[in-house]
Amino acid sequence: MSESEAKAPQQQPFRHYWGDTPEEEDDYYAQHGIRGSTSFFKCPRGLSLFTRSWLPTADGPPPRGLIFMVHGYGNDVSWTFQMTPIFLAGKGFACFAFDLEGHGRSDGLRAF
Template sequence: MKEEESLLSTQTQSGQLLHYWGNTPEQEYYSLQGIKASKSFYTSPRGLKLFTRQWLPLLSPPRGLIFMVHGYGNDISWTFQATPIFLAQQGFACFALDLEGHGQSHGLRAFVPDVHLLVQDCLAFFTLVKQQETQFLNVPCFLYGESMGGAICLLIHFAEPEAFQDQTLFTFPETRATTDGRKIADVLVEQNIVPGIKVDEGLVPLAGSNNESWCQGLDGLASRSAAYYQQGARFAK
């Protein structure tokens, strides 16, 4: 709490927000959202110190466990939290870690020496989570990945195909094909994976603001969503 208060004082003076939702302290915000949440550090089998978070529903046992992986250059402490907070409100227990070199985890910033090492880090952490609480036994388990995290989830799924009942990931563009001509989305569905897509079209300057940007993508969203569905996407973010 003292660390958060100190950071709040520093960022308030610079005009920066402490969290994507504003400057409300984390635990107070989580309580207002009707969930429980905590953060800690986990040491992977290869000795790497990784920052982790969990977002839990108030009900027990949860409807399912969702293991989440962020994208390249991102972390689990800013807008990424919006999704697990929503899922926890729906009764799902969510878990995630900052990948090596990202967020508060150790490693050279944004450097991924070997993606298979990241897969093993995630798999070891997710396995530990499933084993640490009796309430998690026999609860459905899912993988969720964004961008590069979707690729990592795919590799986790191939490494431990029986460990997760389903898998959700963002993959773009859906029109990419395999070497034998099949759509990537069709291949994912065959592996019991639900493909989705991120529908925004990037940031543009916000007129009249102090160097702020906003996300565009509402124009033509209905027609683009119909096209994404035809290409195989079954959810959007």
């Protein structure tokens, strides 16, 4: 190994967040310069729906706009939406998504 190779910074592979631990999630999104959060809410039919948000940092200007993302059949927001909202939140947009009924962490008949 040459001296210049030894001094070159090692690039870390891009890490995806797949876990369920909020403290790891906060750290993961902070590394990308954004804020991410998850929550549940009860819809009028009484089902609990999982939501996720990706926001610009609190110390920056107000969001430039709001983007609501909806996954397709057979998907959910936990893994489908990762890079796109991170990129958009980094550019100043507030991004929101939820798992449709029966998908991901939301209540309901699975994929119905």
